[in-house]
Every structure is written in structure tokens, then in C-alpha cells.
Amino acid sequence: MAAAQPLLEVRDLKVHFFTREGVVRAVDGVDYSVNRAETLGIVGESGSGKTVSSLAMLRLVPPPARTVAGQILFDGEDLLTRTPKQMAALRGRRIAMIFQNPATSLNPIYSIGAQLTEILTWHEKASRRDAEPRVIELLGLVGISDPATRLRQYPHELSGGMRQRIGIARALLCNPSLVLADEPTTALDVTIQAQILELLAELQARFRMSMVLVTHDMGVVARMATRITVMYAGRVCETADAATIFNAPQHPYTRALLESMPRIDHSYAGPARRVLPSIPGRPPNLLNPPSGCRFHDRCPEAQVECRRLLPVETAVAPGHIVSCLRRGSPGIVA
Amino acid sequence: MGTVRYILRRLIFSAFLIIGVSMILFAMINAIGNPIEILLAERPGITDEIIESITQYYGLGGSVTDRYFTWLGAIIRFDFGTSIIYNLPVSEMLLTYGLETLKIQIPAILIALLVSVLISVLAATRQYSRIDFGVIAGAMVGHSLPGFLLGILLILLFSYWLGILPSYGAYSTRNLLMDSMVIDGLWHMVLPVAMLAFFNTATLTLLLRASLVDVLRQDFITAARASGLPERRVVFGHALRNAFIPVLTYLGILFGLMLGTAPVTETVFTWPGLGALYIMAIQQLDYPLIMGATMIITFMLVTATLLTDIAYVIIDPRIRLA
Structure with a gap:
């Protein structure tokens, strides 16, 4: 392991939704860490607990959800034990978030300038007059042309890509050490997606910040992430550096996920066409998750013990963590 | 332009x-x-x-x-003729009675606005809590309570049992309270204003709470919180202004129709207002008065609608002026 302490360390995080039907275990014992100036890609299907775990970092999980257990060590301090006031001072300043849908994540009735300067004046006690040139400078950095004019415009006057650039600028205003990007390109056109990813990579290198990139898109993490965590049904399946995940995946779910990605060198039409493999079954209902390994009922390698025992995350190689009984993880009865 | x-x-x-x-x-x-x-x-x-x-x-x-x-x-030329029943110039009557109505309606609406904002914020920020359910239930009851019932209860409690507030009229007929027209007038306003404010608060709270709950679920609210803005600013600065957009129409109508919408209050408290006068004029077929009052109320409503539309343009930049 590297000697330097990771910037963010999440240990055994559990976020549950307390609904009328029962407890939904959206995030159920998740561990991961983010080193300084690296990008951790968190990959998983819809409902695997990716977004909720990012909101948990900011202690902003919406009711009826609650963070029920775990530790979130940011710079060595547990965020879950901080007072609400300390937490508020951290948000937007040291940990910032980029949202999935730029159409809904900006306030429609305030101008771009008003929304961005408000954050800066609040955190840094700067005057509006001092804040504005800095906002303009940052808007230029995120690739917005004529930023002084944009400042007076409203979100509805801008395109989706432009709004997402504003969203990125908002996150970077106070030069945070950690940026949580929740599906930042999902709501955008494919061509714009590439531009935004490029911008994020460039800004991350420039400001040497750490980033958690949450996505369901393997292509996005392949391009952006230093390390990748694969999540399934509120638990981590596998964590490794990006090359290992793509070249030597261990967990059956990771393998199945990679196999179900269309490849440019395969033909899916015409006489020699292949069938794109898919994972049989459906993601489990987390109100009543499967016993043992969450993936066992869809797993091609599952055996009897997988139904009974919950695998514990285990290192199969330095920095390569897998939780699968078939890969040597010990199991616990849960 | x-x-x-x-x-x-x-x-x-x-x-x-x-x-x-x-x-x-x-x-x-x-x-x-x-x-x-x-x-x-x-x-x-x-x-x-x-x-x-x-x-x-x-x-x-x-x-x-x-x-x-x-x-x-x-x-x-603001000449509505002469009232057949009262034998007075209608314009003069509209002015006198209209002002008396405004005297209780404007404070009632403003108080209702303030109170409903506070209650709605309290309820909407604690959605599905006991406070929230209590507010919804209270507002529903208030919204559906017959007007005269509350008026009579208020008179019973404050005038009859406690004997601290006058039960009728805009001024004392004999000794003015503290020998002052202003204080005596304010004293008489308390119960009618309270009654009107109560009903307006109930309806406004129902609308505003629902709208606020809706806005508080939006991404940009989470984004504002994630930016580290304090909760007070998120709720009052970012959420409330958005939540007011659908309520604005109702508020416009409330102001626009206020000359004619208090007849029950005016009757219960024998308040010399336009609403009660209007109904009396209809019963007595005092047609210059009916026509004068209708025109004044129409004028107020049209003006209020105009102001509402202008307010929309100011509050919501998405509205296009085509």
C-alpha cells in the first residue's frame, strides 16, 4: 500500500431508505478510498447505490434515507461525526459535487452570475465586486465563451453542454480537494459528452484535485479513472486500477458487465453477426436482497455456499480487492 | 423595450x-x-x-x-349616479364603504401571507412529520370551515366571554377607546381582520406548502446545499421564490377581488364594508349601486391581474414576452 494517507476513505458505509414497505438497503457496507489527485470511477447499474453514496459523502442523503453506519474519513477526519455547521463549511469549499442533469441542477430563476457569486461570497466572505472577476475567470477556464455576458444570462438561455460547464464551474469555485461527479455526462449528447470528459480530465490535472466519478458507463471510466470500483446491489464487487479491471477482471459480475459492452471490432448485424451477451435476470429488489452474495442468483459460477454466505472484500493482489467466495474471499453468515 | x-x-x-x-x-x-x-x-x-x-x-x-x-x-368621470335606496351619490358610497373594506382586507391578506410563509416553510422542510401533518390538517379544516361560524366563535370568546374586543362596527358609537379615533378604529379591526386572515392563511398555506414541497425535491436545491449554502438561504432564497410562482395567480385574485369577498365577515361584525353593501343593493335592486360596485370590483380585478402578469415577468425570467 502507498504510504500516503488517502484523501477519502469510506469504511463499511450503510445508507438505508426507511420506507413504509420496509428498509431498502441502498448502500449496504461499502468500502473504497480515493487517493490525492486521482480519479476513482464507481461503476454500477441503476439502483446499485452509486448516487446515494455520493450524497452520503456530503451528508445530504434525502429522507426517508439515512446513513446508518460506517465511517467517511476525509483528510483523516470522520465526516459522520462532524457538526452540521462544520459540514456546511466543508460543502462546496473542500468537497464539491457535479450533478447529473444540468437542466434541473441550476436554479431557473437566478442568473448564472448570481448563483455562482453567491457561493463564492458566502464561503470566502468576499464582496460581490471581488467575486465576479473570479467567476468570470473560472467560466473562461471551463470553456465558456464570452463569460461576462453569460453571467447575466439565465439557465434556460444556455444549451445543455453549456449548463454542465456552468455546473462544473460551480463545483470548482472554491478550489475543492475532492469533486464528486455524479453521472456528469449521462444527460448530454454523445459529442458533448466527449468534450465534457476532456474538460474534467484537464481541470483535474490542472488543479490536482481528487475526483469520484460515478457512472454506469464503462466507456467513461475507461477514459477517466485511475482506479475503478464496481458496485452491485449496494455492495462493492471489485476494486482495482483501471487496467486490471479491463484486462484481468476477477469478479464474475465485472466480467459479465464487460462482456455485455458492445465492441467496435464485433459485428452485431449482417450474416456473421454476434449476439451481445447480457446478464440474465434483473437487479435485485433491495427491500429484500438475495441471501448470501447479492449476485448469486445471476452468477454463472455460483455454488451452494454463495447462497448462504456474504463474501468479505479481500485483496487478491496488491491494490486489487474482490469480494467473491469463488475467488477466495472468506464468507460470513449475514 | x-x-x-x-x-x-x-x-x-x-x-x-x-x-x-x-x-x-x-x-x-x-x-x-x-x-x-x-x-x-x-x-x-x-x-x-x-x-x-x-x-x-x-x-x-x-x-x-x-x-x-x-x-x-x-x-x-367617476359619476355613478345616485343610489335609489340611500339617496346618496354612489361614487361617495363606493369610496366610504370601499375604504372600510380595504381597511380590514389589506392587513388580513398581508398577515396571512406572512403567517402562511412561515407555516409552509415549517411544514415543507419537515415533510411527512407530525408538524407537517398537523399543518395540512389545520389548513384543511380552516379552508373548509364556514365563515360565519368562526366569526361567531370569535365574538363569543373575545367579546362575550372575555369582553376585551368589540363585536361590531368600525368605531365605538359613544366613548372612543382612549379618546382616539385611531386606537378605537384599530381596536375594532382586530376581530374582522383575524377572521379574514385565518381563512386566507389556511388556503395560502395549502397552496404554498404543496408548492414548496415540490420545489425542495428539485436538484437545484440539493445542488445549493451541496455548494455549502446555509439552510436558511437555500429555503428562503432558492426554494421559496420558486415556490411562489404558482401561488402568485391566487394572490392576484385575492387582492383583485378583495372589495367583494368579505360580505360574511362584514355581516357578522356589522362592518360598514362594500361586500355587504353590494349584496344588500342586489336584494333591494338599487341598480346604480349594483352597477357602480360591479364596475369598481371589475376594475380592481383587471388591475390586479395586470400587476400579477407583470410580477410574473419580474419573478420568472423564463416567461417570454411574445
Whole structure:
């Protein structure tokens, strides 16, 4: 392991939704860490607990959800034990978030300038007059042309890509050490997606910040992430550096996920066409998750013990963590 | 540029609207027939000649169009004729009674606005909590309670049992409280204002809470929190202004119709207001008063609607002025 302490360390995080039907275990014992100036890609299907775990970092999980257990060590301090006031001072300043849908994540009735300067004046006690040139400078950095004019415009006057650039600028205003990007390109056109990813990579290198990139898109993490965590049904399946995940995946779910990605060198039409493999079954209902390994009922390698025992995350190689009984993880009865 | 042209266009439209209402009103009153005949027929000693001369005196002879234009010309000069029952200039009555109504309606709406904002924030930020359910239940009950019932209960409690607040009228008939018109007047306003404010608060809270709950779920609210803005600023600065957009229409109508919407309160508290006077005028077929009051209420509503539309343009930049 590297000697330097990771910037963010999440240990055994559990976020549950307390609904009328029962407890939904959206995030159920998740561990991961983010080193300084690296990008951790968190990959998983819809409902695997990716977004909720990012909101948990900011202690902003919406009711009826609650963070029920775990530790979130940011710079060595547990965020879950901080007072609400300390937490508020951290948000937007040291940990910032980029949202999935730029159409809904900006306030429609305030101008771009008003929304961005408000954050800066609040955190840094700067005057509006001092804040504005800095906002303009940052808007230029995120690739917005004529930023002084944009400042007076409203979100509805801008395109989706432009709004997402504003969203990125908002996150970077106070030069945070950690940026949580929740599906930042999902709501955008494919061509714009590439531009935004490029911008994020460039800004991350420039400001040497750490980033958690949450996505369901393997292509996005392949391009952006230093390390990748694969999540399934509120638990981590596998964590490794990006090359290992793509070249030597261990967990059956990771393998199945990679196999179900269309490849440019395969033909899916015409006489020699292949069938794109898919994972049989459906993601489990987390109100009543499967016993043992969450993936066992869809797993091609599952055996009897997988139904009974919950695998514990285990290192199969330095920095390569897998939780699968078939890969040597010990199991616990849960 | 755009805004000024928009307001000008809306002004012209409003003028046509008022003229349209005046035509319909005039036609409907005219359809009733000659009010002098209706009021005086079958009374002893009334001959056709007397009816004829009184009809001429009130300007009710001649063709409908002639009379309409005479009337329209007069109301533009704020001359609504003379009340048949009270034998006073209608314009003077509208002013006196109208001001008395405004005296209780404006404070009631403003108080309701303030209180409903506070209650709605309290409830919406704690959605599905006991406080929230309590607020919803209270507002529902308040919204559906018969007006006169609350008025009578207020009189029973504060005037009859406690004996601390007057139960009727706008001023004391004999000794003014502390020998001051102002203090005595304010003293008399308390119960009617409380009653009106209560009902307005209930309805406004139902609307505002629902709207606020909806806005608080939006991404940009989470984003504002994630930016580290304090909760007070997120709720009052970012959420409330958005939540007000759908409520604005109701608020406009509330202000626009306020001259005519307090008859029950005015009746329960014997308040010399326009709403109660209006209903009385209809019962007594005091047609100059009916027409005058209708025109004033129309004018207020059209003006309030115009102001609401202008407020929308100011509060919501997404509204395009086409």
C-alpha cells in the first residue's frame, strides 16, 4: 500500500431508505478510498447505490434515507461525526459535487452570475465586486465563451453542454480537494459528452484535485479513472486500477458487465453477426436482497455456499480487492 | 423595450376587458326592465305619470344605446349616479364603504401571507412529520370551515366571554377607546381582520406548502446545499421564490377581488364594508349601486391581474414576452 494517507476513505458505509414497505438497503457496507489527485470511477447499474453514496459523502442523503453506519474519513477526519455547521463549511469549499442533469441542477430563476457569486461570497466572505472577476475567470477556464455576458444570462438561455460547464464551474469555485461527479455526462449528447470528459480530465490535472466519478458507463471510466470500483446491489464487487479491471477482471459480475459492452471490432448485424451477451435476470429488489452474495442468483459460477454466505472484500493482489467466495474471499453468515 | 411594449399591450387589452364587462353588465341590468316600475308598481297613489316622471328623473328613458353611452361617459368621470335606496351619490358610497373594506382586507391578506410563509416553510422542510401533518390538517379544516361560524366563535370568546374586543362596527358609537379615533378604529379591526386572515392563511398555506414541497425535491436545491449554502438561504432564497410562482395567480385574485369577498365577515361584525353593501343593493335592486360596485370590483380585478402578469415577468425570467 502507498504510504500516503488517502484523501477519502469510506469504511463499511450503510445508507438505508426507511420506507413504509420496509428498509431498502441502498448502500449496504461499502468500502473504497480515493487517493490525492486521482480519479476513482464507481461503476454500477441503476439502483446499485452509486448516487446515494455520493450524497452520503456530503451528508445530504434525502429522507426517508439515512446513513446508518460506517465511517467517511476525509483528510483523516470522520465526516459522520462532524457538526452540521462544520459540514456546511466543508460543502462546496473542500468537497464539491457535479450533478447529473444540468437542466434541473441550476436554479431557473437566478442568473448564472448570481448563483455562482453567491457561493463564492458566502464561503470566502468576499464582496460581490471581488467575486465576479473570479467567476468570470473560472467560466473562461471551463470553456465558456464570452463569460461576462453569460453571467447575466439565465439557465434556460444556455444549451445543455453549456449548463454542465456552468455546473462544473460551480463545483470548482472554491478550489475543492475532492469533486464528486455524479453521472456528469449521462444527460448530454454523445459529442458533448466527449468534450465534457476532456474538460474534467484537464481541470483535474490542472488543479490536482481528487475526483469520484460515478457512472454506469464503462466507456467513461475507461477514459477517466485511475482506479475503478464496481458496485452491485449496494455492495462493492471489485476494486482495482483501471487496467486490471479491463484486462484481468476477477469478479464474475465485472466480467459479465464487460462482456455485455458492445465492441467496435464485433459485428452485431449482417450474416456473421454476434449476439451481445447480457446478464440474465434483473437487479435485485433491495427491500429484500438475495441471501448470501447479492449476485448469486445471476452468477454463472455460483455454488451452494454463495447462497448462504456474504463474501468479505479481500485483496487478491496488491491494490486489487474482490469480494467473491469463488475467488477466495472468506464468507460470513449475514 | 420588450417589457414596456408588453405592459402597454396588456393595458390596452385591460381597457377593452373593462368596456366588455360594462356592456354585459348594462345589458343584464337592462334586461330586468324599468326598475322604477318594479319598485313602485302596485303601491297606492302611484300613477303612470309619476312613474314616467321618476323614470325621466333617473335618466331611464330613451334608447338602450343612448343610455349606455351616457352612463359610460359618466362613470369615466367617476359619476355613478345616485343610489335609489340611500339617496346618496354612489361614487361617495363606493369610496366610504370601499375604504372600510380595504381597511380590514389589506392587513388580513398581508398577515396571512406572512403567517402562511412561515407555516409552509415549517411544514415543507419537515415533510411527512407530525408538524407537517398537523399543518395540512389545520389548513384543511380552516379552508373548509364556514365563515360565519368562526366569526361567531370569535365574538363569543373575545367579546362575550372575555369582553376585551368589540363585536361590531368600525368605531365605538359613544366613548372612543382612549379618546382616539385611531386606537378605537384599530381596536375594532382586530376581530374582522383575524377572521379574514385565518381563512386566507389556511388556503395560502395549502397552496404554498404543496408548492414548496415540490420545489425542495428539485436538484437545484440539493445542488445549493451541496455548494455549502446555509439552510436558511437555500429555503428562503432558492426554494421559496420558486415556490411562489404558482401561488402568485391566487394572490392576484385575492387582492383583485378583495372589495367583494368579505360580505360574511362584514355581516357578522356589522362592518360598514362594500361586500355587504353590494349584496344588500342586489336584494333591494338599487341598480346604480349594483352597477357602480360591479364596475369598481371589475376594475380592481383587471388591475390586479395586470400587476400579477407583470410580477410574473419580474419573478420568472423564463416567461417570454411574445
